[in-house]
Amino acid sequence: DLKLQFLYFIVSIKKMLRKFFQRRFISPNVFHEKLIEDAKSKRKRIVLPEGEDLRILLAASEVEKRGIAEVLVLGNETEINRSLKAEGIRNVKVLDPSKATDQCLKYAEDVYERRKDKGMTLEEAYNLMRSDFPSFAAMMVAAGDMDGMVSGSTHTSADTIRSALQLIGTAEDQSTVSSLFFMLLGERVMVFSDCALQVSPDPKQLAEIASSSAETATAFGISPSVAFLSYATGDSNTGPKVSLVEEAVTHAKQLPHNFPIYGPLQYDAAVSPRVAKAKKADTDGESTVLIFPDLNCGNITYKAVQQASGCIAMGPILQGLKRPVNDLSRGCTIEDIISTVGVTAVQANHTMMAI
Numbered sequence: 001d002l003k004l005q006f007l008y009f010i011v012s013i014k015k016m017l018r019k020f021f022q023r024r025f026i027s028p029n030v031f032h033e034k035l036i037e038d039a040k041s042k043r044k045r046i047v048l049p050e051g052e053d054l055r056i057l058l059a060a061s062e063v064e065k066r067g068i069a070e071v072l073v074l075g076n077e078t079e080i081n082r083s084l085k086a087e088g089i090r091n092v093k094v095l096d097p098s099k100a101t102d103q104c105l106k107y108a109e110d111v112y113e114r115r116k117d118k119g120m121t122l123e124e125a126y127n128l129m130r131s132d133f134p135s136f137a138a139m140m141v142a143a144g145d146m147d148g149m150v151s152g153s154t155h156t157s158a159d160t161i162r163s164a165l166q167l168i169g170t171a172e173d174q175s176t177v178s179s180l181f182f183m184l185l186g187e188r189v190m191v192f193s194d195c196a197l198q199v200s201p202d203p204k205q206l207a208e209i210a211s212s213s214a215e216t217a218t219a220f221g222i223s224p225s226v227a228f229l230s231y232a233t234g235d236s237n238t239g240p241k242v243s244l245v246e247e248a249v250t251h252a253k254q255l256p257h258n259f260p261i262y263g264p265l266q267y268d269a270a271v272s273p274r275v276a277k278a279k280k281a282d283t284d285g286e287s288t289v290l291i292f293p294d295l296n297c298g299n300i301t302y303k304a305v306q307q308a309s310g311c312i313a314m315g316p317i318l319q320g321l322k323r324p325v326n327d328l329s330r331g332c333t334i335e336d337i338i339s340t341v342g343v344t345a346v347q348a349n350h351t352m353m354a355i
Helices: 002-021 028-042 054-066 077-087 101-118 122-131 133-142 157-167 203-219 240-254 267-271 273-278 295-309 334-354
Strands: 045-048 070-074 093-095 148-151 178-185 188-193 226-229 261-265 289-291 312-319 325-327
Touching: 028 178, 028 188, 028 334, 045 054, 045 133, 045 334, 054 070, 054 077, 054 334, 070 133, 077 093, 101 122, 101 133, 101 157, 122 133, 133 148, 133 157, 148 157, 148 334, 157 312, 157 325, 178 203, 178 295, 188 203, 188 295, 203 226, 203 240, 203 289, 203 312, 203 334, 226 240, 226 267, 240 261, 261 267, 267 273, 267 289, 295 312, 312 325, 312 334, 325 334
Parallel strands: 045 070, 045 148, 070 093, 148 325, 188 289, 226 261, 226 289
Antiparallel strands: 178 188, 178 312
């Protein structure tokens, strides 16, 4: 019957369209465009404490040109001005903490109050502000004089994270600071966490990492579907590592959430509907937020995926802090710095909305 066939056709088209519009994935191009537009909409103040690095100066100039954020560069004023003149850059604001006596004194008093129980004197706090630019930048953020900080082009991750933890601290509803990478893969953007910070999280920490990662994904336009990864899918295998993931899933489901949570899952079951169906996994195989059981697994996997696919791995993005701080790789490009400033600006906007 022609009428019946036509009816079946209309129903199948509706199902296909419904499935298309319900897909959780966002393309890398859409993700990047949304990131930049969201950053531009609020023009947050971002401090970069490594002004002697030419990459930082070139990136800061470009950020200002594109209207992504208001940038302040810290460093030796004489050296930076020499570099700016050589490059013909006129749109970068510079502050030399060693010459900002009043600000150093103000921040030093706060640092002293935070660290005196650890044996720090007021003089030591003052000298720290004058000489340790990531610490000065962190205090600017902590005091609300800047909205976020990006560091790491010349400093180690430990330097950046230590300044953030000691001087900014964790958000009120968080006890775990973690990290994630936005993996810009072909036609989709996925979140991998934690691939840079927490070495061996316990089940409660893993649950909190998942919750933070889902919140961060949402802030960047990614619909979160969380998969806790393991070498087992469901009850296909057993062992202490599987038990840890099972317990983490239980804790995660007890936390406030409005997104699906699956696990334990093997990587292929988490990201492939075909494999998920074949393994009879309790998932649709379209997870967007992948939670790794430890740093060993996470760091190896994100680097393997990055190298094998040639994708962009944007991060590490820190989460769980009172105010946003992000870490650069010492091999970062100018575009990496620009993107990280954009990410930090978007985080700052959502942090202020939460407050």
